Amino acid sequence: MPLNSSIMAETLRPFVYWGQKNDHVSLKVDLRNVSNETVKLDDDSLSFMAVGHGVRGENLYNFEIEFYLPIDAKASQYRINERAVEFRLQKDVVGEVWPRLTYKPIKHPWLKIDFDKFAIEEDSDEKLDFEASENDLIKKFRNSSMKNVETKSLINFNYLFLYNLFQFVGFSYICGSMQYHYYKYGEDSKLNVFESVGSQLLCLQLIAFLEIFHSIFGIVKTKIIPTLFQVLGRNFILLIVVFDSYLQHVPALWLLILVWSFAEIMRYPYYMLQTIDREARFITWLRYSAWIILYPLGIFLEGTIILAGIPMYEMSKRFTLVLPNAYNFSFYFPWFLQIYLFSMVPAGYFQMNYMYKQRKKKLANFSLHSKKD
Structure with a gap:
């Protein structure tokens, strides 16, 4: 469906869900029927812009993220399907736990935790209990993040x-x-x-x-x-x-x-x-x-x-x-x-x-x- 000029003039933020494992960080951009995408990915940041169907309907969406730690951009990749845009960002240091996604300790309302994508093995062979409630997991990451902040x-x-x-x-x-x-x-x-x-x-x-x-x-x-x-x-x-x-x-x-x-x-x-x-x-x-x-x-x-x-x-x-x-x-x-x-x-x-x-x-x-x- 073609976009009219008034819709195209408005730029919005899509919901972005992030998770991590020992070797990579995952992002899911909640946009359907994506077209005209522009992706700029380097070791320190990600810039994304595309037309798609998101929380505000068919519109132009964009966001920029400066990563908490550097990634290996050459080993990272993304794919577009009918339901979302998915990124797999290879960590520069395998095993490094990120207390947050962004370099600056700023809480963006459009950035969410993807609980299904968190699976980190700690050096002490202890594992995060993902069967715990979401509130417990949020509290754990919030405490870790606040100490760093x-x-x-x-x-x-x-x-x-x-x-x-x-x-x-x-x-x-x-x-x-x-x-x-x-x-x-x-x-x-x-x-x-x-x-x-x-x-x-x-x-x-x-x-x-x-x-x-x-x-x-x-x-x-x-x-x-x-x-x-x-x-x-x-x-x-x-x-x-x-x-x-x-x-x-x-x-x-x-x-x-x-x-x-x-x-x-x-x-x-x-x-x-x-x-x-x-x-x-x-x-x-x-x-x-x-x-x-x-x-x-x-x-x-x-x-x-x-x-x-x-x-x-x-x-x-x-x-x-x-x-x-x-x-x-x-x-x-x-x-x-x-x-x-x-x-x-x-x-x-x-x-x-x-x-x-x-x-x-x-x-x-x-x-x-x-x-x-």
């Missing part, structure tokens, strides 16, 4: 929120200070920017090493490689600037610090809101859109500084080891800078490709105008 909420608010707030205030100060000095001293301020904000920038970027550990220990759900590239890359640029006075006065440094600051002023408020399970649509859009300009510009400016530093380190011989020495090892730092300069091309592509995929995922069904869930 309370612990995570405590870490999020008391540590992550304050960390992101500190970084946001720090980069806002740097950006404001640079604008003040430019207004007061004009073009001369660009040559002395490291004297004005260098110590503050060094402090913030050294503290940013914590973000690597946040990713390693699972405090945040961010992939480790992009975090390593950004933190180590920026600190390497600062290293060669700190040990060469000429590089502290090149005009490109002023613009690079400004680009870094703009990027972080947009990034950290987004993370602050994430820690308290809130979203400002404009901030989300900025977070996943501003990089389109800032990332290529930042890579170009970092390359400019490295290129300017090669002859300086050729003359100073700093960080260069020549034979003979106690280590019986030679290292020519300007050559390393040249290799690093060329490696920025694939590394930059990797970073921008990662952000492009993130943008597609986060803004796939995104609107700057608020929508009802």
Whole structure:
């Protein structure tokens, strides 16, 4: 039966029933006669949109789920039948018990437990008693989930929120200070920017090493490689600037610090809101859109500084080891800078490709105008 335009304009949530076993998570989307489906499944999330007959009749339904833990998307699959859409999501870690389906501890009215699909064997050879009443099972999972939620909420608010707030205030100060000095001293301020904000920038970027550990220990759900590239890359640029006075006065440094600051002023408020399970649509859009300009510009400016530093380190011989020495090892730092300069091309592509995929995922069904869930 064809849908009229007024029905198609309304987007609804279908009922989704979930369960799990030791090796996989199952989802059943309660839609019949599904057509025009769009499914985007990766290791961290699922996005679904389709026309079908659900709780509000024939309509357009969609939902997005960010998983509690990563899955193996390549080994996962789904099928469409006349009564429902069924997903079989392969767990990345077999035997890991999920206290809830979603990464954030938010209760969605359209997300239900499928009691027939829960069958978990614990390491102690004890089994959940599925002959117990549904209330007992709900209570068990609720208690397990609440312990995780309370612990995570405590870490999020008391540590992550304050960390992101500190970084946001720090980069806002740097950006404001640079604008003040430019207004007061004009073009001369660009040559002395490291004297004005260098110590503050060094402090913030050294503290940013914590973000690597946040990713390693699972405090945040961010992939480790992009975090390593950004933190180590920026600190390497600062290293060669700190040990060469000429590089502290090149005009490109002023613009690079400004680009870094703009990027972080947009990034950290987004993370602050994430820690308290809130979203400002404009901030989300900025977070996943501003990089389109800032990332290529930042890579170009970092390359400019490295290129300017090669002859300086050729003359100073700093960080260069020549034979003979106690280590019986030679290292020519300007050559390393040249290799690093060329490696920025694939590394930059990797970073921008990662952000492009993130943008597609986060803004796939995104609107700057608020929508009802």
